[in-house]
Each structure stands twice: as C-alpha cells, then as structure tokens.
Amino acid sequence: MKPIHVGLLGIGTVGGGTFTVLERNCEEISRRAGRAIAITVVADKDLTRANSIVNGRAKVIDDALAVVNDPNVDIVVELIGGTGIAKELMLKAIANGKHVVTANKALLAKHGNEIFAAAQKKGVMVAFEAAVAGGVPIIKSLREGLAANRIEWIAGIINGTSNFILSEMREKGASFDDVLKQAQQLGYAEADPTFDIEGIDAAHKLTIMAAIGFGIPMQFEAAYTEGISKLTREDIQYAEELGYRIKLLGIAKRKANGIELRVHPTLIPTKRLIANVEGVMNAILVKGDAVGQTMFYGAGAGAEPTASAVVADLIDVARTMTVDPEHRVPHLAFQPDKLSDIAILPMGEVETSYYLRLRVQDKPGVLADITRVLADLGISIDAMVQKEPSEGEALVNIIMLTHRTIEKNVNAAISKIEALPVVASKVTRIRLEELDK
C-alpha cells in the first residue's frame, strides 16, 4: 500500500519522541499497519534543535503553514500546543482536507466543538489519544473498548506533576512548597506550574473524557477546578491515619439531574488500587454499567509515552483515511447528531462525602454546637477524631468524615461553624470518594 506522509508541527519533547519512535519502530509499525508511515516534513521555529533531531532524515522548515498547505502531506501532527497558532493551523489543515493528530488537550477542551464540527464537514479525522494520560490508551478504551456500556462515572489521576507532589508530601512529610521546588528541579513541573498544580490541565483532560464517555459536547468552562496548592502535610497525614490517601482526581459522573464535572483533591480509601498509584504515573477508573470498574494505568507524560499515543493515532488514521467517514469511530464516540444536551451540574449540587478539619477551643460543649449545625443541615457524620492539643496549646484539631451529602449544604454548614465563637480558624474541607460502586 501507498506510504503515508506525515507533516510534524513542533519538534519539542513530544515531537522529538514521535520522530524517534516512528523511526525506531518503523518495521514493527509497517508490519502492523500494512504500509509505511513516515514523517517527511517537520516545522519548528527552532531550526537548530529540529535539525539536530531530524538529522537529514526529513525536510526541516520553520514555516508551519507550509506543512499544512503541502499537497504531499496526508496527516498533520500538531504538537505546538496552546490555543493560539495551533488552532489556526489545525483548522487550516482540516480545511485543506488533511487528517490531524494532536496531543493538545487545552485546545480540544476549549475549542473541540468547533474543531470537530469543521473536521466532520470536511470528512477528516482529528485524533487525540495523546491528549489524555500520555501513552495510556484511554481514549480508545472509552470510545471503542467500552462502547457497549452506559458509562456511569470516570475518576482519574490525570496530572502526573500533582501526583508526584502529593506522593512526595506523604512519603517524606514535606511541605507543598518544598516538593514543588524539587519537582521543578527534576523537570516534572514547569517554571510556571499553575496549569498542573491548580487542576487546569486535569480539567482539560477530564472535559475530553466526559465528552466521549457520556456523549456530550466539550464543556471546559463548566468544569469545577480546584488544585493542590493549599493542601498541608498535616491533612495528608490525618487522612492516612483514617485509611485514606489524598489524590488530585478528575471526576465525571452521570446523575439523574445532570453531569458532575470536577477536579479537586480527594480522599480515597488506601485499599483501592488507584490510591496506590504514586509518583508521576496516571490511572483512570471507568465504571460502566456492564463491565463494572475498569482501570487504565501508565505514564501520563514524557516524550516516548506520549509519542506512543501519537503514533497509535497515526496508524489508526492511516488505516481508516480511505474509509467512508460514516464507518469511522465518531470524534466524540457518539454520532455528532446524537450528542446529549444534559447539563453540567453546578458545584453546589454535587453529591460527595467530606473530610472537615476544624481548629476549636478545647472546651465542653464545642462538639455539641458543631454537630448540631451539621444535623440541622441533614449532614450525618461517618467518623470523627479529636487530636489532643500539644503541650501549652489551647486549640485542638477535630476531623470529621461525613456521609454523602450535597455540597451546598456543606458550604452552609461551614459558614455557620466558622461563625461559632469557639471555632478558631477557617474549616479545611476536602472531598472524599469511596469509589466503591
């Protein structure tokens, strides 16, 4: 069969990995795909870097638009990132009738609806396995492998940087700031780590998974996003003592009245497999009505793991590019005219359990006041621990785990509790999920 010509936009970490993997495994890949797949042209602003990787084995230029307009390019791989020029180039590639493979979660989460509509109109594919959890084939699994199921919920550790920081804080009893610095030195966190530590990157990925899991449009703006930067080692330690581990989870859940779409630190029972996913690794739990719970685990970032997903997409696209579009897997797993308009629930309507930590005066009646507030709002307590005050300390830590309740009730309770004169500071609230059904 005719070899496939690929144009690569951006040869940074993932682009370099893609070039390397495609070349190293070219024989294995053509044994699978039944044809050769080769990068024939690379565009990058940094020609020196690009040439040092490509080393004469493909054309190197600095004009990405020329790649997108090149009639000899069958598939464009977009690894520039961001929502600016990458979007323009992708739309132009689509307009030119080219298939696109991308790892750009921010772009898809924010502008995926527009991009997929354009691709649909032109009958081309936009493949994005690499956009979520690096080399873990979670997009294919959700979109095809679990296609028999009504997906009930998805819960994932989908940001390696945050997971590394939380693992280190727990294992070494270190503070957030110290571990962040270490992560930056190791190259696990960017100089500006906001996207990773504030949950934005995870929310991009969650938005994509929710869309293909439930058959809804991309709705990044409706996702609730809370990061890990305010977590203390104290809470991580207390959680551990109670049999829970704190992870930054992206959770998408189908409820009768809408879809929950939320990223936040979450206590999960230590005995769950996913609680033991440590360091920069990613893992996604998917609950389907037929299959039950499944989990997909692997490296969520890095040059070659992400390249693994990019190249898998290239093989898929190579295989189906000459196929009638109606026989391809739809971009969002469901036929474009069959997406659901079920609403994303506001965070106040979300139902979960809570870890609450209160600093209170060590006086009789304090607990009675607090539990009265909770009871009045219909919040029942699953477990409670009082930490003895240190020598000379007047304040004690009380930790409460609640049963499942609606978030707005918990917020109301927290306001009332914080107004009590015996309560000395802000209540620490971390959500808790048993992930048991």
Place this chain on the structure above:
Amino acid sequence: MKPIHVGLLGIGTVGGGTFTVLERNCEEISRRAGRAIAITVVADKDLTRANSIVNGRAKVIDDALAVVNDPNVDIVVELIGGTGIAKELMLKAIANGKHVVTANKALLAKHGNEIFAAAQKKGVMVAFEAAVAGGVPIIKSLREGLAANRIEWIAGIINGTSNFILSEMREKGASFDDVLKQAQQLGYAEADPTFDIEGIDAAHKLTIMAAIGFGIPMQFEAAYTEGISKLTREDIQYAEELGYRIKLLGIAKRKANGIELRVHPTLIPTKRLIANVEGVMNAILVKGDAVGQTMFYGAGAGAEPTASAVVADLIDVARTMTVDPEHRVPHLAFQPDKLSDIAILPMGEVETSYYLRLRVQDKPGVLADITRVLADLGISIDAMVQKEPSEGEALVNIIMLTHRTIEKNVNAAISKIEALPVVASKVTRIRLEELDK
C-alpha cells in the same frame, strides 16, 4: 444505516449477558455505532432456558447450524465454548461469509491459526476481545492502542478463580483445598476446576496475547503451564514476610533468542500495583519500548463484564464490515504475511529469579553445602532466611531468593541439593519476577 442482524449461538451465562446488555443499552449503542445492532435469532440446546431469557424478543431455535446458514444473519456470536462443535460452526459461518465474534479462548489458542487463515481468505472478521480478561479491552489495547510499540513483555493475572483462591489463602491463612471448596460454592470455580487451577485457562489467554503482542502464530502447545494446586499457605506466608505476593501470572517475554511463554505461580513485590489485584479481578501489565509499563484492570469473567467485550466487538465489526479488508486491523495485529517465526523458548532456557524452600537438618555445615551447589552452577543468592525449628523439631526451613538465572541451572541445583543427606525433602521452587523494567 441498515440495522445489523446478529445470530447468537449459546445463551448461557455470557450469552444471556450479551442479550441483556445489547437490549438494555440499545439506544446508547446505536448513538455510538450509528446503526441498530440486534440479536434476531438465538440457538441453544436448552430451549426452555433460552426462551425464558429471550422472552419473545428474538427467534429461538435449537439448531445452531441454521443460524450459521441464515442469510439474514450478518454476524454470528459464538458462545458455545470448547473446541468441538464450536469450531465446526465457526468455520461454517466463515465459509458462509459471516463475521464472527467469540469469547472462546480455548478454540483460538488451539486452532486460531486455522480459523484466522479461513477468515482472511473469505475477507471476514473473527473478533475475540471477550476471550481474554472479560470486559477489559486488552485485545484492543495491545492490537491498536499500543501499536506504536515494540512490545517487550506481558504479565497478567488472567484467571479470576486462581486469583480468588490465592487471595483467600493469604488473607485467611486457609489451605488450598478449603478455599477451592468455598470458590466452588460461590460459583467462582467449576465442579471440575482443572482448567482454572492448573493454569490451562490462563495459558489459552496468554497464547492469544503473545500472538498479538509479538506478531507470532498461536502456539498453545509450546506454553509452559503450572497451576496453583501445590501451593501451601506456608509459602504464601513466607513470601509475604519477604515483601512478595504470590500470583498466578501468565508471562510472555521477548528475548534475543526466542519468546518466553509461561504460566506459573510467581512471587512479585507487594509494592507493585499488580500485586494488589485481589479476588476474582484480572490485570495485565504490558511493557512497550515507548510507552513503558501500562496496566489494564477489571473483571475477567462474569455475564455482563464479558458481554461488554462481546458487544464492543459487535460494534467494531458493524463499523468495519463494509470496509475493504486491507483497511481493517489484522486478526493477530500484524499483517498475516508478516508474522514472525521466532521460536518459543523451552522452559529450561527461561531466565527468572527463584524462591527456594528447603527443609534441612539443623546442623553446622548444611548451609555451606547448599550454597556451594548453587555457586558451582553460577546461581547467586539475593536473600536468605532461616526459620527457627519448632520445639522438638529437628528440621528447619531455609528460604532463599536467587538472582536471575537460567531455569535449567536451577533444576540441576535442586537435583543436587535434594541428593544431599542433610536435606530432608523435596525443594519447593516458585519463580519470582520483580516486574521492574
């Protein structure tokens, strides 16, 4: 698009689950597949059972051959099992130009080469996601999701019955026989449990995974198969004390001189995620050169989890049945003319580490004799523990963990050790894998 008509052969546990899932999720499935997929005819010897499930919503007959010959059937789902009539029916369906979906691992592991050749010739698909690890989309992940990789090894807990027995033996300190009885009462083990507990079922599944991972023909006869029926709670306990958990693993590994293909009880470090997969659950680790280690976890058996895989295959087949066969994913992941003839290594050539337990007389010089035998055969010891004899006992247990070595050397060492006068009984040998790279 034209609805897809499915003929179902066998409506037992998985067949019933398939009927139920396809019906319950028909709307979700047609939103995905872009067309309706419906079971229109069911064949089962037990018409009463079949009718009670189908309840008038499809034709029920007792003649499987009539389904296979029915011109209105597009896809045949074979859930009869076994290698007798199932094989005949499948070949007949293929000869009639029908696509086939099956969960029959025994049939594929033993006769897959013949079946896939026949399917290839007729241009039809034989899909078999349900044959390995129930609802876990491991076939799709290996064949498509990780297609960019040179697969280095696969190691999986792929028999739920065995894993349940090992979990119970460890958690409750119970004997193999007692737990097996309990598993039979719970319906986790068959009246004749041989296939599960002797590793045969796992070897069927491993054979299939190795074929699609490495691009080799099915070679079930070359797989080494050792079950769990001789494991003692004592060894499970000793392993635990040393930081290891015993699992029945199916391991396929690519080496310079051939492929290792083996099922046996295996010590793995307790801190590995897969060591913590308990009960009837399945999990498969896949190591690819680009992606690193990935893991796929979920229910490996049961009506609906297995149905999840059967129905996913139906959707895949529905999507690609009108597509030119050369644009479909090849049965064994690699193009049929590109399979490799790399040999399966005999077990004596396999390289792994070992747990050895010896019962010896508690006398000076015993250890020197034993370690001399090991040293002479180039086997080095990673750790050694001597268990103090009980009051009045003359014999002590010595446990040794070796570094990686070739199995035939260990076998030679064991023969020599057993011949030593101070060694009181057969040496217990359990293989050990660190699974760390």
